[in-house]
Amino acid sequence: MSKYNLNHLRELEAESIFVFREVAAQFDNPVILFSGGKDSIVMFHLAGKAFFPAKVPIPLLHIDTGHNFEETLIFRDNLVKKHGVKLYIGSVQKTIDAGRVQEETGYNASRNVLQTTTLLDAIEEYKFDAAIGGGRRDEEKARAKERFFSHRDEFGQWDPKNQRPELWNIFNGKKRMGEHFRVFPLSNWTELDVWQYIYMEDIEIPSLYFTHKREVFNRDGVLLSTAPFMKLKPEEKAEILDVRCRTIGDITNTGLTRSKADNVKDIIEETAAERTTERGKRFDDKRSETAMEDRKKEGYF
Amino acid sequence: MENNTYDSNGYLDMELLRFTTAGSVDDGKSTLIGRLLYDSKSIFEDQIEAIERASKNKGKEEADLALLTDGLRAEREQGITIDVAYRYFATPKRKFIIADTPGHIQYTRNMVTGASTANLAIILIDARNGVVEQTLRHAYIASLLQIPHLVVCINKMDLVAYEEDVYDKIKKQFMGFAPKLDTKDISFIPISALVGDNVVERSKNMKWYEGATLLHLLENVYISGDHNHVDARFPVQFVIRPQTDEYHDYRGYGGRIDGGIFRVGDRIKILPSGFESSIQSIDTLTESLETAFAPQSVSITITDDIDVSRGDMIVKANNIPLQSQDITAMISWFNERPLQVRGKYSLRHTTKDVKCMIQEVKFKMDINTLERNYEDKTVKMNDIARIQLRTTQTLFFDSYRKNRNTGSFILVDEVTNETVGAGMIVERQ
Numbered sequence: 001m002s003k004y005n006l007n008h009l010r011e012l013e014a015e016s017i018f019v020f021r022e023v024a025a026q027f028d029n030p031v032i033l034f035s036g037g038k039d040s041i042v043m044f045h046l047a048g049k050a051f052f053p054a055k056v057p058i059p060l061l062h063i064d065t066g067h068n069f070e071e072t073l074i075f076r077d078n079l080v081k082k083h084g085v086k087l088y089i090g091s092v093q094k095t096i097d098a099g100r101v102q103e104e105t106g107y108n109a110s111r112n113v114l115q116t117t118t119l120l121d122a123i124e125e126y127k128f129d130a131a132i133g134g135g136r137r138d139e140e141k142a143r144a145k146e147r148f149f150s151h152r153d154e155f156g157q158w159d160p161k162n163q164r165p166e167l168w169n170i171f172n173g174k175k176r177m178g179e180h181f182r183v184f185p186l187s188n189w190t191e192l193d194v195w196q197y198i199y200m201e202d203i204e205i206p207s208l209y210f211t212h213k214r215e216v217f218n219r220d221g222v223l224l225s226t227a228p229f230m231k232l233k234p235e236e237k238a239e240i241l242d243v244r245c246r247t248i249g250d251i252t253n254t255g256l257t258r259s260k261a262d263n264v265k266d267i268i269e270e271t272a273a274e275r276t277t278e279r280g281k282r283f284d285d286k287r288s289e290t291a292m293e294d295r296k297k298e299g300y301f
Numbered sequence: 302m303e304n305n306t307y308d309s310n311g312y313l314d315m316e317l318l319r320f321t322t323a324g325s326v327d328d329g330k331s332t333l334i335g336r337l338l339y340d341s342k343s344i345f346e347d348q349i350e351a352i353e354r355a356s357k358n359k360g361k362e363e364a365d366l367a368l369l370t371d372g373l374r375a376e377r378e379q380g381i382t383i384d385v386a387y388r389y390f391a392t393p394k395r396k397f398i399i400a401d402t403p404g405h406i407q408y409t410r411n412m413v414t415g416a417s418t419a420n421l422a423i424i425l426i427d428a429r430n431g432v433v434e435q436t437l438r439h440a441y442i443a444s445l446l447q448i449p450h451l452v453v454c455i456n457k458m459d460l461v462a463y464e465e466d467v468y469d470k471i472k473k474q475f476m477g478f479a480p481k482l483d484t485k486d487i488s489f490i491p492i493s494a495l496v497g498d499n500v501v502e503r504s505k506n507m508k509w510y511e512g513a514t515l516l517h518l519l520e521n522v523y524i525s526g527d528h529n530h531v532d533a534r535f536p537v538q539f540v541i542r543p544q545t546d547e548y549h550d551y552r553g554y555g556g557r558i559d560g561g562i563f564r565v566g567d568r569i570k571i572l573p574s575g576f577e578s579s580i581q582s583i584d585t586l587t588e589s590l591e592t593a594f595a596p597q598s599v600s601i602t603i604t605d606d607i608d609v610s611r612g613d614m615i616v617k618a619n620n621i622p623l624q625s626q627d628i629t630a631m632i633s634w635f636n637e638r639p640l641q642v643r644g645k646y647s648l649r650h651t652t653k654d655v656k657c658m659i660q661e662v663k664f665k666m667d668i669n670t671l672e673r674n675y676e677d678k679t680v681k682m683n684d685i686a687r688i689q690l691r692t693t694q695t696l697f698f699d700s701y702r703k704n705r706n707t708g709s710f711i712l713v714d715e716v717t718n719e720t721v722g723a724g725m726i727v728e729r730q
Binding site for chain 1: 525596711
């Protein structure tokens with residue numbers, strides 16, 4: 001490589017930093033959607049770079065389904081404390097208690113879809129005009145069509161057929177009252193890029209991503225963690241295995257991978273050799289062919 | 302693939318190449334992308350299963366690779382690509398971003414969008430049909446958007462018995478109108494995306510072809526020169542003021558370098574104020590740099606206490622951009638409402654937001670014949686035209702040919718806030 005050339009991670013980094021600064025300049029009240037997963041952690045790291053040596057001037061918003069891995073919450077709280085950033089929490093339980101949504105029942109009951117209402121309520125309550133998410137275009141086919149700056153109408157809905165063209169690095173964040181934007185600084189990153197970047201930058205991540213012993217059960221070929229609110233079918237048996245998370249969502253839809261990887265380098269090698277997509281183990285996407293597009297139109301992450 | 306083992310440190314030397322493919326279903330574009338993804342092991346099992354399931358539902362026997370790129374419900378239902386889809390794959394040498402765009406004339410705006418960030422464009426020609434109207438259109442858009450490298454893939458060579466003559470004839474045909482294009486680097490490759498000839502593996506059926514395979518070309522084309530590293534341009538994006546004890550008086554200018562190279566100590570000029578100063582430091586979270594270059598995102602501090610804000614541009618004192626309120630540009634129109642002559646629009650150029658009025662449409666481009674139309678000057682959706690406009694404030698710019706960042710702008714409708722047009726500034730005549 002020539003002297004004046006960036007490697008692919010540095011080029012992606014430069015693009016994401018540009019997006020963060022553009023959000024800070026174009027919006028009055030942006031927020032970073034923070035789940036405690038690797039993508040949101042990398043996002044926050046990039047935000048730190050965008051505003052250094054100032055603190056990240058954008059608060060975090062965690063949509064809490066109440067079905068979290070405990071490690072994620074501890075990690076979240078430590079990060080908030082360390083960086084002195086404000087954290088908002090949107091509670092799905094509260095949305096349920098208020099009668100805004102109804103809890104699903106049955107074995108595959110999940111609060112995944114319910115999060116949308118909680119998220120839109122939080123955006124309205126705190127008057128956020130841009131919600132920055134860790135979505136990547138390589139994750140899912142509907143996400144492959146997503147813009148960096150993605151417009152949402154006053155109902156929080158996405159109209160995928162009528163998106164604003166996005167050219168060069170010019171982002172149009174103009175909107176009317178009550179509308180907001182979703183912004184995706186990691187649009188062009190792949191799962192492997194994220195892991196390579198975590199390695200290159202030595203970014204701290206929750207222990208769930210590394211191998212650990214956990215009580216799990218097999219449902220339709222996916223290993224799920226046991227938890228007080230997880231009901232096992234009669235034929236399902238819990239067993240203790242060496243597993244790790246490839247993605248971290250809430251417990252009801254996070255499939256675990258059998259693995260002995262205890263460091264980022266091993267994870268990179270596993271990821272490079274992986275034959276299924278990371279969302280292939282997410283129960284929320286398996287519901288239908290256009291599950292993601294349908295949820296996104298309603299205002300999902 | 303030549304290399305199946307993954308070197309976990311090798312990626313530190315990987316470069317990023319963005320390329321665009323334009324074409325319609327029948328010229329084999331989806332098959333080509335499918336083959337690149339498949340042969341580089343970038344399609345995953347659950348994606349293949351999902352495609353096989355969907356193909357069966359549609360009554361097809363073989364997996365339809367087009368479904369891989371058509372992600373929206375409407376696209377799947379209608380069997381067409383509506384929007385730009387971005388695809389990713391990597392080899393040990395490079396990471397690739399494909400902007401897969403529909404090739405039909407109705408979707409010119411999507412082709413333009415996909416082309417705006419590309420280093421390279423792949424144009425597919427069906428060997429049975431030779432150069433057609435669509436070929437010309439794609440090549441023109443690649444040239445208009447100043448994509449530095451153009452690769453013409455003459456596809457379906459298996460259907461013309463791998464004849465060298467057919468390849469030569471089409472190449473000659475294409476070169477016949479190449480003088481009308483503003484593209485320096487044009488390559489030709491005879492391929493069969495379906496069979497795999499010259500895509501990843503060398504063709505055994507075309508021994509007469511001695512050039513590179515498509516993947517080899519994608520991995521090795523020289524892209525370090527694609528950024529302008531001569532004319533230093535730094536549009537100020539965001540002013541960073543920590544106001545903490547440690548960084549009490551720190552005032553950094555955050556932005557992305559749009560051209561050239563900046564060094565600590567460089568004598569600089571701030572536009573529009575015209576004040577001169579010197580670069581004190583170039584900062585990032587992890588280190589302070591001596592040198593920074595396009596397209597890095599950095600924070601710059603200067604030695605003098607001068608008022609600088611978003612929309613200003615920092616340049617080298619001895620190399621300043623053009624400046625004017627009167628702009629001549631090629632425009633690609635995106636909106637159902639035609640361009641309004643005498644109409645007012647918001648204009649965003651680098652990090653600067655101004656208003657403008659359209660003065661005149663000089664001509665419309667017939668992108669199928671590359672002829673100028675001076676009669677019909679109504680600029681409708683998917684049209685490309687040369688216009689003259691006047692801005693409320695002075696812009697600091699380069700011609701688009703010189704710098705794709707400082708030479709481009711978008712027009713935004715002031716009522717709907719939609720992005721209605723994309724402009725490429727032409728040199729003043």
